[in-house]
Amino acid sequence: MNATPPPEVGERRAVITGVGQSNVGRRIYEDPLAMTIDATLEAVEHAGLSLADIDGISTYPGNMNTPPGFSGVGVVELQDALRLELDWFSGGLELPGQLGAVANAVAAVSTGLANNVVCFRTVWEASAQGDKGRASVTMGGGGGTYRAQGFLQWTLPFGAASAANWIAMMANLHFHNHGTTREQLAWIALNARRNAQLNPKAIYTDEMTLDDYMSVRMISEPLCLYDCDVPADGSTAIVVSRAESAEGRSRAPVRIEAVGTALRGRPSWDQFDDLTTMALRDASAMMWERTDLTPGDVDVAELYDGFSFITLAWLEALGFCAHGEGGQFIDGGERIAREACGSSGGVALNTHGGQLSAGRLHGFGFLHEACLQLWGEAGERQCRRPDGGTPEVGIAAAGGGPLASSFLLTS
């Protein structure tokens, strides 16, 4: 690397001023657009704004009809339903993870293309698969004219139909190389379930023991059912605003200290140079390059858990522990429990229950939770620093495999 001047960290010109969320549940059969409107109106009100102030929309993945329930609402539907007057918008799938839509909004606001952007993610996967099970929405399972293209052609013909299979091979290699065990990995799921019990919107709140985890059916070794997130219905919205415009509000904004969005090396599910990590390694590295803060400063970490192993990989990539030591770090759960907020050597992880127990809101749930924690508005599940104060530094990160982004946030 040539010596280059430190980057201009323009993302600090953007802040988060409000968040909102619709009803969340399993098979609640609500209209996706109605859920999106619920989340949007709540977020705009939470930000102290009116719809007339909203001049941007950013969403992942945009309006797509397949796979069933994966989307169904794009920029245009929301814009028209609320008759918004937009200067800027963006909706798309090929982004640095689901929260790439928020990174786009941050870039737009930082450059002055928009003042207040509603970012949203809406899913209705639980309703879409109804009572037919996950296999009913398997990619390409409908037969007929579908033929796999791009990356999927290299996996689907071999019955590697799901990211569960692709992540399982990464997890298995991590187990093999670093001695990680199922008993260790279990703590991602156990911690999530414990936190979900304090989240009134969480889907699964029954107590889960290590025995429960070890005895549940296997999906793709070493991943069992409880390593996989739960399809849900719900919409989450985040308002990104210009930092100057947010001065003097009743609620101080959540500040964006640094963003990581990198795509380096050969970031595919099976060609990545080190299959025990992923693109999130490079997103994390980029984020830390843009700040003087360190992992030791972080109070709460809301890290993607579409599959439990992804969370372990994020913990390592973000530097909460060394690469390969994630299993030891989470073992026993103490270093990731909500009580670890602000501790030296620990961090409160997935304080709302993650997607494993609170439902697969697909990335946006993590940012929503990080903001609530930093605002001290997380209710019964509010984390406290050892001095009794609310969290001051948080991370929200989403993505797995070739696509990832991370956000370092401060109160």
Place this chain on the structure above:
Amino acid sequence: MNADATADAGDETPFRVMPAVTVDNEHFWRGGAEGELRILRCARCAYWIHPPAPICPECLGRDVSPEAVSGEATVLSYTVNHQLWYPNLDPPYAVAIVQLPEQADLRLTTNIVNCEPSEVDFDMTVKVTFLEYPDSRGNVWLPMFEPAGEKDEGPGS
């Protein structure tokens, strides 16, 4: 399961999603008809390019064409899948990422066949075997891998 799966009622052929075969990937998906596993290679610097691309990422050469590899490989990682994803594609079966000896970064996702899934292991030596699969748009030869013989017994870990 989807009612509109292509298999006829009573046909227990495992359903497999087929790749969209094009001029750019046909060498890979149909090389098995001649018993060859074919990968694109750069005429200028001899770099193997997979997945196929119209340029060599090493030297930016544009003269790339398919060439047969040995068909040998080792298991880089694997998983035994227990979930029924497609009609009659009954679990358990082993999905693996195999490393080809021709180049350090040359890998494929595949199945390990002709052994019990529980017998698959890291660094296992395997060799290609083709599964011809019917497709109304032209058959495809899926490169599967089977045990090549004695497993490397590395030092106990």
